[in-house]
Amino acid sequence: MTSSPLATAFPLSVKLPSLSQTISQSKPQLSTCPLLKHLSLGFSSSRNNNLSYNFNRCVVLARFNNNNLNINSPLISPDDDWATWTALFATGAFGLWSERTKIGRMISAALVSILLGLAASNMGIIPHEARAYSVVMEFLLPLTIPLMLFRADMRNVIKSTGKLLLAFLIGSVATMIGTLVAYLIVPMRSLGQDSWKIASALMASYIGGAINYVAVSDALAVSPSVIAAGVAADNVICAIYFMALFALGSKLPAEASPSTKGPANNWDSASGDNAPVLQTATALAVSFAICKGATHVVRLLKYQGGTLPAITAVVVILATLLPRQIGYLAPAGDVISAISIQVFFAVLGASGSIWNVINVAPSIFVFAFIQVTVHLIVVLGLGKLLRLDLKLLLLASNANIGGPTTASGMATAKGWGSLVVPGILVGIFGISIATYIAYFFGIYVLKGM
Structure with a gap:
């Protein structure tokens, strides 16, 4: 893990206490860490009064130099739960609102929330660590996964997408090839063990989307500053890439009679704006049950780091076996997940260091640029050999890099009405x-390279 002039990060794992747990009388008081005061910790003493911890969730604690920005006493105390949660949800809401502006649409709500959280914590407004952050990582993030995947009926995907699914699979293989090439050219050795981990996370993002980036980063325990730097680089790359896709498809004609009506078209939020109370309550209950x-x-x-992948597997299986019952919950799930994922991004920013982002982002940017460039070359090359339509290749690549939302947006904007729903499904x-x-x-593969 790299260190910056501003902070040295120590990955610790924390476990939320149950009602039956009691705090050991022999445990020392860690007054410099407000979060640890409220958690039941298992520990063993070691030389030089260091502590060896064994827990199940990674949280970053920052130790700052006296000559730098003082965050020991932020404006919002780590012990002030109400104020902390207010700040997190306000940051997430601002991120969502920002997409109504021109600049916000360019950089995405996710990056706005991360940057706002990053600035607030480094300016001493909100804490770098708090109980709320642990709750978000331990509970809110896993809860979001099922809410986002209630439409993941694999039979419907295979049945409805046709050649677009083939193009999407080609794009997925192209991303794997691009990752290998980029890692050979830009190994990012300065990141240490985070190098192959962030490469894997970006690969996940360019096959599925942002939630996969989060899941892989969590499973591999990537440090928050590197995650934040990766998101910053990724958003710039995506903006450039989508412009390139639209330029390549500029001469492709629109369909004569576009038909964009369908329940899946409202992936963003419109379908869930008026989600009934019962539907919303049921969606939450089912998501909690899946997580449990x-x-x-x-x-x-005893599968370390397997929580989010396991949750993904369970919800996909349920959505495939019970498409009608689980799919009914999707509109409510879209609304809740849109909010909760923004709160996660706010926490991600608050846990990071501005200097680490500045120092780390350039190498990740170059890596991601090579990654998506090779992806596009392979997609267009293999697609031409297989004689697939250019619009299928471009839309499939969009779904790889940006996910279902950007794919449906491109199909709608280009007038490819028959591809809107298949784009969402792939x-x-x-x-x-x-x-x-x-x-x-x-x-x-990457770890051994």
Whole structure:
């Protein structure tokens, strides 16, 4: 892990206490860490009064130099839960609102929330660590996964997408090739163990989308500053890439009679704007149940870092076996997940260091640029050999790099009405498989390079 002039980060794992747990009387008081005061910690003493911890969730604690920005006493205390949660949700809401502006649409709500959280914590407005952040990572993030995947009926994907699914699979292979080439050219050795991990996370993002980037980063325990730098680089790359796709498709004609009506077209939020209370309550209950079942299986199998991949597998299986019942919950799931994922991005920014982002982002940017460039070359090359239509290749590549939302947006903007729903479905398919592909590719291929 790299260090910056501003902070040195220590990855610790924290476990939320249950009602039956009591705090050991022999535990020392860690007054410099407000978060640890409220958590039940298992520890053993070691030389030089260091502590060795063994927990199940990574949280970054920052130790700052006296000559730099003082965040020991931020404006919002780490112990002030109400104020912390207010700041997080306000940041997420501002991120969503920003997409109504020209600049916000260019850089995305996710990056706005990250940058706002990053600025607020480094300016001493909100804390770098707090109990709320642990709750977001431990509970809110896993809860968001099922809410985003209630439409992930794999039978419907295969049945409805036709050659677009083939083009999407070509794009997925192209991303894997692009990752290998980029890692050979830009190994990012300055990041240490985070190098192959962030490469895997970006690979997940360019097969499925942002939620896969988050899932792989969480499973591989990437440091928050590197995650934030990766998101910053990724958003710039995506903006450039989408402009390139539209330029390549500028001469492709629109369909004569576009038909964009369909329940899946409202992936963003419109379909869920008036989601009934019962539907919303049921969506939350089902999501909690899925998280409970998946985490129980992970504990039984002792599969470290497998929580989010396991949750993804369970919801995809349920959505495929019970498409009508689970799909009914999708509109409500879209609304809740849109909010909760923004809160996660706010926490991600708040946990990071501005200097680390500045120092780390350039190398990740170059890596991602090579990654998507090779992806596009391979997609267009293999697609031409297989005689696939250019619009299918461009839309599939869009679904790879940006996910279902950007794919449906491109199909609508270009007047390819018959491809709007298939574009969304292949995007959902990508979300369903990307975490597993990137996770194992990172461990068994990139890690040993």
